[in-house]
Amino acid sequence: MKLSYKLYPFQQATEGKKSVGDIIILHGLFGSSKNWVTVAKTLSAFGSVYTLDQRNHGDSPHSDEHSIKLMSEDLEEFLTDHKIQNPILLGHSMGGLVAMYFDFTHPSFLKELIIQDIAPRSYPFAYENEIQSMSFPLQGFSSRTDIDAEMTKYLPDTFIRQFLLMSLERMDSGEYRWKLNVAGLNRARRVFESIFSESVSSDTKTLFLIGGKSEYITKDDLVLIEKKFPNLLVKIIPDGGHYIHFTHQKEYLQILGEEFSLIS
Template identity: 80%
Template sequence: MKLSYKLYPFQPNSENEKSLGDIIILHGLFGSSKNWVTVAKFLSNFGSVYTVDQRNHGNSPHAAEHSIRLMSEDLEEFILDHQIKNPILLGHSMGGLVAMYFDFTHPGVLNALVVQDIAPRSYPFAYDQEIQSMSFPLEGFTSRADIDTEMAKFLPDTFIRQFLQMSLERLDSGEYRWKLNVEGLNQARRVFEDTFPENYSSNTKTLFLVGGSSDYFTKDDLGLIQKTFSNLVIKIIPEGGHYIHFTHQKEYLQILSEEFSLIS
């Protein structure tokens, strides 16, 4: 599948700075490349950055099938099409699962791996409220405010509604539509189950960025990744949740700056 993307060319801070290579950012479920503009611009000081819309998200094509394996295959095609050598992968949530799967099944390909707030294990599909909030007909709605009011009947969390609405598009006709393949994602409820091959491991330079208050990452997960990744750095942002790239952006970018400075 040919994925939509945005490229942020390498912007060195000084004439003598060399690029670390190409960086690819993979968003999470219900997200898109639009969620990563600030991080991508920041990381372009280290190398050219591609922010990718994964299948059924953003401006990329919709498909009936949606799995971590297929998204990893989409990523492989993207890397080959753009002739990218030894990229650095940054993946958040679903994107982190895709990035880890790619790393496990393509040993030696990555220069480095950054995983945000997700572990290499199965997760339940606990997004009924999100799906319901995007499943009512949009015909007749003339403003985002009215759509938000209707969404709030299903999804009280204002932050998550605003996050979802980054994928809400107004057409030239004045009508609204979801860029997300809402029905397709609803049918892919086992997307986070039994994802990884048996006896997986990685020697890739790996940074885990974890929210200290996140529901997605547990103490057991710390032990799991320590067993799985032999070249591992773990950074925990206290009080941070699942969206630390947004809610704790200053600390997040500081950690990336420090760790990327160590990559060769």
């Protein structure tokens, strides 16, 4: 599948500064490249940054099939089409699962792997409220505010609603539609199950960025991560949750900046 993407070319801040190479960012479930503009612009000081819309998200095509394996194959097709070799791959949540799967199935291909707040294991599809908040008919709604008010009936969390609303598009007709393939994602409720075999591991240089208050990472997960990725650095933002690239952006970008400064 041909994925939509945004490119942020390498911005050479000082004369003679070399690029660390291409940086690829994979968003999480219900996200898109739009969630990563600030991060991508900042990281372009180190190399060219590509923010991808994964299948059924953003401006990329919709499909009845949605799996980590297929998203990894989409990524492989993107890298081949753009002749990208040895990139740095950053993945958040669902994007992190795709990034790890790609790394496990493409040994020694990545220059570095960066995973945000997800572990190499199965997860339940615990997004019933999110799906319901995007499943009511949008005909007759004349503003985003009215749609947000209707969504509140299913999803009280303001932060998550505002996150979802980034994928709401107003068409030329004045009507609204979701860029997300809501029905397709709803049918893919086993997308986070049985992805990784117990025996798989990776020698890729790997950085895990974790929110200290996140519900996605347990103490057992930290043990599993160390087992799967022996060439590992773990950074925890103590007060952060699952969306530390947004809620704790300063600390998040500082950690990445320090990491990229060490890459030759």
